[in-house]
Amino acid sequence: AQDDDQISIGMSFQEMNNEYFIVMREALESAAKSIGAEVMYTDARHDVNKQISDVQDMVTKGIDILLLNPADSVGAEAAVQYAKDQGVYVIAIDAQAEGPIDAFVGSKNYDAGYKAGQEMAKDLNGEGKVAILDGIPVVPILERVEGFRAAISEYPDIEIVDVQNGQQERSKAMSVTENMMQANPDLDAIFSVNDTGALGSLAAIKSANEDIKLYSVDGHPEAIEAILNGDIFQATSAQFPRDQVRIGIGIGLAKYWGAEKMPEKIPVPVKLINDENAEGFSW
Amino acid sequence: MDNILEIKNVTKEFPGVLALDNVSFNIRRGEVHVLIGENGAGKSTLMKILSGVYQANSGKVLLNGDEIDFSNPKEAQLAGISIIYQEFSLIPYLNAVENIFLGREYKKNGVLDKKRMTEEAKDLLDTFEVEIDLEKSVNQLSVAEQQFIEIAKAVSINDNVLILDEPTATLTNQETEILFNLIRNLKEKGVTMIFISHHLEEAFEIGDRLTCLRDGKWVGTENISDLSEKKIIKMMVGRDIGDTFPDREGKYQKEIMIEVNDLKRNEKEEFINFKVRKGEILGVAGLVGSGRTEMARALIGADKVLSKEIYINGKKVEINSPSDALDNGIGLIPENRKSQGLILGLSVKDNISINSLDKILKSNLFINKKEEKKRSQKLVEDLNIKTPSLKQTVKNLSGGNQQKVVLAKWLGTDSNVLIFDEPTRGIDVGAKLEIYKLMNELVDMGISIIMISSELPEVLAISDRIMIMHKNKINAVLDNNEDVDQETIMYYATGGEQYDRAT
Amino acid sequence: MTGQLSDKIKNNNFKELLKKPEVLTFAGLILLSLFMSIFTDTFLTGRNLVNVARQISINGIIAVGMTFVILTAGIDLSVGSVMAFSGTMLAAGMADWGLHPVLAIFFALLVGGLFGLINGTLISYANMPPIIVTLAMMEVPRGLALLYTGGYPLSGLPSSFSVLGRGYVFGFLPVPVLIMAVVYLIAYILLTQLPFGRYIYAIGGNEEAVRLSGIKVKKYKIFAYVISGLTAATSGIVITSRLMSGQPMAGTGFELDAIAAVVLGGTDIAGGRGSIIGTIIGAFTLGVLTNGLNLLGVSPYVQRVFKGLIILLAIYFSSKKKK
Amino acid sequence: MTGQLSDKIKNNNFKELLKKPEVLTFAGLILLSLFMSIFTDTFLTGRNLVNVARQISINGIIAVGMTFVILTAGIDLSVGSVMAFSGTMLAAGMADWGLHPVLAIFFALLVGGLFGLINGTLISYANMPPIIVTLAMMEVPRGLALLYTGGYPLSGLPSSFSVLGRGYVFGFLPVPVLIMAVVYLIAYILLTQLPFGRYIYAIGGNEEAVRLSGIKVKKYKIFAYVISGLTAATSGIVITSRLMSGQPMAGTGFELDAIAAVVLGGTDIAGGRGSIIGTIIGAFTLGVLTNGLNLLGVSPYVQRVFKGLIILLAIYFSSKKKK
Numbered sequence A: 001a002q003d004d005d006q007i008s009i010g011m012s013f014q015e016m017n018n019e020y021f022i023v024m025r026e027a028l029e030s031a032a033k034s035i036g037a038e039v040m041y042t043d044a045r046h047d048v049n050k051q052i053s054d055v056q057d058m059v060t061k062g063i064d065i066l067l068l069n070p071a072d073s074v075g076a077e078a079a080v081q082y083a084k085d086q087g088v089y090v091i092a093i094d095a096q097a098e099g100p101i102d103a104f105v106g107s108k109n110y111d112a113g114y115k116a117g118q119e120m121a122k123d124l125n126g127e128g129k130v131a132i133l134d135g136i137p138v139v140p141i142l143e144r145v146e147g148f149r150a151a152i153s154e155y156p157d158i159e160i161v162d163v164q165n166g167q168q169e170r171s172k173a174m175s176v177t178e179n180m181m182q183a184n185p186d187l188d189a190i191f192s193v194n195d196t197g198a199l200g201s202l203a204a205i206k207s208a209n210e211d212i213k214l215y216s217v218d219g220h221p222e223a224i225e226a227i228l229n230g231d232i233f234q235a236t237s238a239q240f241p242r243d244q245v246r247i248g249i250g251i252g253l254a255k256y257w258g259a260e261k262m263p264e265k266i267p268v269p270v271k272l273i274n275d276e277n278a279e280g281f282s283w
Numbered sequence B: 001m002d003n004i005l006e007i008k009n010v011t012k013e014f015p016g017v018l019a020l021d022n023v024s025f026n027i028r029r030g031e032v033h034v035l036i037g038e039n040g041a042g043k044s045t046l047m048k049i050l051s052g053v054y055q056a057n058s059g060k061v062l063l064n065g066d067e068i069d070f071s072n073p074k075e076a077q078l079a080g081i082s083i084i085y086q087e088f089s090l091i092p093y094l095n096a097v098e099n100i101f102l103g104r105e106y107k108k109n110g111v112l113d114k115k116r117m118t119e120e121a122k123d124l125l126d127t128f129e130v131e132i133d134l135e136k137s138v139n140q141l142s143v144a145e146q147q148f149i150e151i152a153k154a155v156s157i158n159d160n161v162l163i164l165d166e167p168t169a170t171l172t173n174q175e176t177e178i179l180f181n182l183i184r185n186l187k188e189k190g191v192t193m194i195f196i197s198h199h200l201e202e203a204f205e206i207g208d209r210l211t212c213l214r215d216g217k218w219v220g221t222e223n224i225s226d227l228s229e230k231k232i233i234k235m236m237v238g239r240d241i242g243d244t245f246p247d248r249e250g251k252y253q254k255e256i257m258i259e260v261n262d263l264k265r266n267e268k269e270e271f272i273n274f275k276v277r278k279g280e281i282l283g284v285a286g287l288v289g290s291g292r293t294e295m296a297r298a299l300i301g302a303d304k305v306l307s308k309e310i311y312i313n314g315k316k317v318e319i320n321s322p323s324d325a326l327d328n329g330i331g332l333i334p335e336n337r338k339s340q341g342l343i344l345g346l347s348v349k350d351n352i353s354i355n356s357l358d359k360i361l362k363s364n365l366f367i368n369k370k371e372e373k374k375r376s377q378k379l380v381e382d383l384n385i386k387t388p389s390l391k392q393t394v395k396n397l398s399g400g401n402q403q404k405v406v407l408a409k410w411l412g413t414d415s416n417v418l419i420f421d422e423p424t425r426g427i428d429v430g431a432k433l434e435i436y437k438l439m440n441e442l443v444d445m446g447i448s449i450i451m452i453s454s455e456l457p458e459v460l461a462i463s464d465r466i467m468i469m470h471k472n473k474i475n476a477v478l479d480n481n482e483d484v485d486q487e488t489i490m491y492y493a494t495g496g497e498q499y500d501r502a503t
Numbered sequence C, D: 001m002t003g004q005l006s007d008k009i010k011n012n013n014f015k016e017l018l019k020k021p022e023v024l025t026f027a028g029l030i031l032l033s034l035f036m037s038i039f040t041d042t043f044l045t046g047r048n049l050v051n052v053a054r055q056i057s058i059n060g061i062i063a064v065g066m067t068f069v070i071l072t073a074g075i076d077l078s079v080g081s082v083m084a085f086s087g088t089m090l091a092a093g094m095a096d097w098g099l100h101p102v103l104a105i106f107f108a109l110l111v112g113g114l115f116g117l118i119n120g121t122l123i124s125y126a127n128m129p130p131i132i133v134t135l136a137m138m139e140v141p142r143g144l145a146l147l148y149t150g151g152y153p154l155s156g157l158p159s160s161f162s163v164l165g166r167g168y169v170f171g172f173l174p175v176p177v178l179i180m181a182v183v184y185l186i187a188y189i190l191l192t193q194l195p196f197g198r199y200i201y202a203i204g205g206n207e208e209a210v211r212l213s214g215i216k217v218k219k220y221k222i223f224a225y226v227i228s229g230l231t232a233a234t235s236g237i238v239i240t241s242r243l244m245s246g247q248p249m250a251g252t253g254f255e256l257d258a259i260a261a262v263v264l265g266g267t268d269i270a271g272g273r274g275s276i277i278g279t280i281i282g283a284f285t286l287g288v289l290t291n292g293l294n295l296l297g298v299s300p301y302v303q304r305v306f307k308g309l310i311i312l313l314a315i316y317f318s319s320k321k322k323k
């Protein structure tokens, strides 16, 4: 869509202070480098209104392909629309965005929750009291909780006794977990919707010297490390952020080169990581 | 007699104002040197230069023969010059002890020696013969008490030179006497004092020599024994102004303009009842703290009351807020113009028109700015307010002119009843006379005036009747005739019941 | 002689002009824009400028109410939350209760105004410090918004409603910019042509003196907060239309941007002095800064540092002028 | 007669006591705790109370510096960002540059103090309004922290370091609580036993008068901000140890919690009046509130509403008393 030959790729992140997204940025930069494309990215700080502005600015700057990691699926529609109107190819990454996107690349979040739930049930031998550490109510997070609940519902002796929101933030999750442990002294396990939250829980459980098992989603390096340590953090359903970006760029390029028959939705599988296969795993 | 201070060709300029213009004179060791001049003559500015608050643009000051150039008040204090400012400079939420020792706290083992400071402060205040609650934060004390704390603070620094910028402006006669005794004591101890006041009689009472400034220029320095009140006034204003008070005419009418019934602020107080006739000046006398200001504030609805009935022209009106008062034609010119009367950051025009804007609306909605300007300009001219323009921020006007701005504001509202609370506090003789004349003009127009004042000569010279308050109640209401003098007023103000001329 | 004099007068006028802090910010804005025009080839395009105007409209509208409040020597930290709640109620009105968009908009304004009324009443009548009242009010409306929506954005709005956030008039002027312009015009008239505006300035200068002058200080102070609630709601309407959904978490941190715009525009944070024109200049300055830094491809982290430093610099100069 | 008199005195003393706003908040805290003890069976357990104390330690420590600043009639909005940056530098010191933990801690304090110094200098010498300076300073240190870490939390800290955040003394007292206690003790001595504290109060009461008394106002004001920087850094140290990683995004919104604690504790937001004991009571009140609502299983959304309303209520009563 632009006058010079160099391809320009822009990515709008919902936030940039989680290793998950940083890894995406790295994948973006190295992929762009290998094809000689220009690259830029912005940080919406969880504010979808800022995200729209960011996208406008990047479109103004002349990007050809937009990787959009939406801060909110519905709200991002205006950004999608704007970019499409200016002839930019739009790929939603990690979470779905409304509007005429070209493709969506994201983890099988339901599976992620389900797998973590199954692992938890197995470790608890099918009985116990567990809690959910919820997060920001966006579709991928909701799907994880749904998947987790589905897995647990297969075990009638496991009871979900508490659901609290740690907002996927470490210090917040830490104090929420502390309170959760107070309210439920006989808690056996916690499922956190992501690793950052789980790491906050871990800090709380450790300093309270409790024995509560942790399950989560992401595959964050610190989570892997904690799993290898082997006491509290049991398993995480790892996502593949680098692959999401690589696939996203691939589809974007194919569109840019004129491909017409392309899949609209590319679910990226997740992989359960526990102490058996944690060694050597990294995003 | 040698000179402790020599002021040589001092000039100080503020943006747009030449506050001091090549001023030179000397202060002799151990004297009480009175400094007088009209509002805005530059007295406070000069004192602030001596005490290190401001720096002169040119000229120099010698202290004991050495040139001084203080860059802050602390340096001046260390050199032995301290000042009691015209505006209060106490810390409202600290108590007397903490205020007196602020910046020179005693320490023991590295921490504050609170006991020693309390004891010393107590001793100091005892010599003043005033009792002050040392526990209370000073904002809970009366103005006079605060004034004494200020003086105690300055004196305790043990100075060579003590500057008092209008210390008596807020004191009663008795308190002024106590202060003067203190000044005499200090003089005996060899302290040199510079004393600023708009009360000329005070110069005669405690001054040795007098210097007069006019428009930032030095006019003269004389021995007080060589001077008369008339002469001083001539030095100040550059001409004879005749009498200090205008003739009282007493042309008030029969009709009652305002009647206040059963005014009571709380259970502990008695009812207050009084009437003011059309075109009358009712003087309200009383000691500081006798509740005059509070009565006035309660009257206009600024403070809550338990009960109150007000009749204007015989008609009962509800006044629950100052805006009700405004609607019913009652205005208060408050005692503290800076904190209660003026919006210092706004212009002369904006201050004057603030409560008459809705009288000059275009299409019932917009301010008619032309009309606003015209009206303000007229008031500025009528009241002879000295200001470079209507746009000048009132902060930069001198005290007297600021007071006139407050007055102008109320004249612009066509009020029928004006309450003046200490209208001439801190105002020079010339401006005072103008304000008195203005009051006379107002009553001629049929306006009623309630004038609260602590200056008995003023009360006696201006009022048609005098109401005397004591401990929040009316102790007497007198027709102002030849039988009434300062002594009579003081008798009632201190709680006397039936005044018997014979005893 | 006359020449000299008129020179002096001119000089003085010029100096007077320079003393107005908004003039300084305006100069800064021009400089910044110049810089961006030189160092990017996209800043000075019609499309981008329109974009910038639309981007600042949300903050620009909130900043209007903030100007009123700050002029009275107050502050309103609740604007972001009030905006979110009004927006959510607007969306609820249309999507859940089937209200006509116009009715729903009135309802949203009512909600915003109501919160302003509560803030103002607590501040005026209960004599509570504005910073605390509105700090506490950051929680209440947002909590209510989250509670109502269960944390989810509320979508399913009638497509006609998108015109307020995404539409254009005359083919090039985005509707949000038009709305902002109207809001500023009204505010300008209120502040400079009506007694109300004079009172707002005066209250910020010396509330007690104004009260004793017979002006209904409490009433006008409440009005200032109501206006702030109304402009927050207006922003909420625009953002709801832009996002075509009610976002209970929208507007987090917006209070700080609005304050920054007001103060960059030369309004004294201590009240009594300032102008609405300054505020729009301040909002544009912040907008051009963010947009320009994005166009320059500056990393988001460095942008934070820059933004902080530039606000500091601007305030440094304007507070030097004021002295 | 004497009986009556002593009654009167007692009565007066009691009234005087009730006038102290922190006493009121303390009463509120007791009431709140009582309520929680009755309606949950877990609130009044040793373990939970220890928990509450540890939970409030972060905010409690920041609130100390905030108290100094607010007493001078200032405000410090940058505490959360300064905390994040200090914590990040601490982690960097240990993980990236191999500093000994003690050295790294000094470095973190230095960083916090430095930002306090910058804030204070701009406010004192350049005469810039505190709210704006520290508003801008919300961006700068956080930007730097993000820039340094590239957005990652910085982990890989020596395990011995975890004692500051997770350890206990005497087997039951969490180290963060001990640190908080020490910080409060120092602050108490500073504020009530040294001239410095006097000056802090005095500056908040009437800055100009203090200056005229020959006290170096600027210096002491700067000190207040330095103290705020130092306590923010101390919190940063504790949180880094608790999370065993440097978190560039930590502390978002903490400034508001700290202000809430200070003001709940009865310190006048306009400066000059207040106490450090009040602040700790305020911090505990907020902590008990959050903890209790969690124990009661109240939804986080409703919690926001509650929190806002309770702050309003508390300030309502305390500002009524003050009048």
Ligand SMILES: Nc1ncnc2c1ncn2[C@@H]1O[C@H](COP(=O)(O)OP(=O)(O)OP(=O)(O)O)[C@@H](O)[C@H]1O
Binding pocket: B014, B015, B017, B018, B019, B037, B038, B039, B040, B041, B042, B043, B044, B045, B046, B086, B396, B397, B398, B399, B400, B426, B428
């Ligand atoms: N800080 C200032 N900025 C500008 N002008 C000032 C300032 N301080 C004083 N002035 C002006 O300087 C002149 C002298 O003021 P000063 O306060 O010294 O008068 P004064 O003799 O003490 O009057 P008063 O009897 O009313 O106290 C006045 O015109 C005043 O308006």
Ligand SMILES: Nc1ncnc2c1ncn2[C@@H]1O[C@H](COP(=O)(O)OP(=O)(O)OP(=O)(O)O)[C@@H](O)[C@H]1O
Binding pocket: B139, B140, B141, B142, B143, B286, B287, B288, B289, B290, B291, B292, B293, B294, B295, B335, B454
């Ligand atoms: N802020 C305050 N706090 C406590 N007491 C006060 C305060 N202001 C005034 N008072 C007290 O209230 C009483 C009445 O004061 P008021 O000002 O009405 O007296 P006044 O007769 O007008 O005297 P003045 O000549 O000072 O104006 C006095 O005892 C005074 O000490």
Ligand SMILES: [Mg+2]
Binding pocket: B043, B044, B045, B086, B165
């Ligand atoms: Mg003077």
Ligand SMILES: [Mg+2]
Binding pocket: B292, B293, B294, B335, B421
């Ligand atoms: Mg009085």
